[in-house]
Amino acid sequence: MVVTGPETRKQEWTAFGSAPFIMLAAIAVVGSIVWWVRGKVFETQIAKLVTQRSVLNERLRLGVDALAA
Numbered sequence: 001m002v003v004t005g006p007e008t009r010k011q012e013w014t015a016f017g018s019a020p021f022i023m024l025a026a027i028a029v030v031g032s033i034v035w036w037v038r039g040k041v042f043e044t045q046i047a048k049l050v051t052q053r054s055v056l057n058e059r060l061r062l063g064v065d066a067l068a069a
Contacts, residue, residue, distance in 0.1 A: 016023050
């Protein structure tokens with residue numbers, strides 16, 4: 001059996017066409033999970049950037065204070 005052959009693709013589309021609501025529900029669940037994971041990854045990246053900005057602002061303030069003294 002060829003996994004990527006045209007006959008296999010035809011059978012897959014036939015199966016999808018015979019149960020579209022089940023497949024669409026599965027796609028919606030997977031999409032929701034991917035969306036949630038993406039949000040958590042971006043949330044972590046944003047938190048790291050905010051921390052870096054705070055550190056840089058503190059270093060800048062210390063530099064300005066050193067120049068003023």
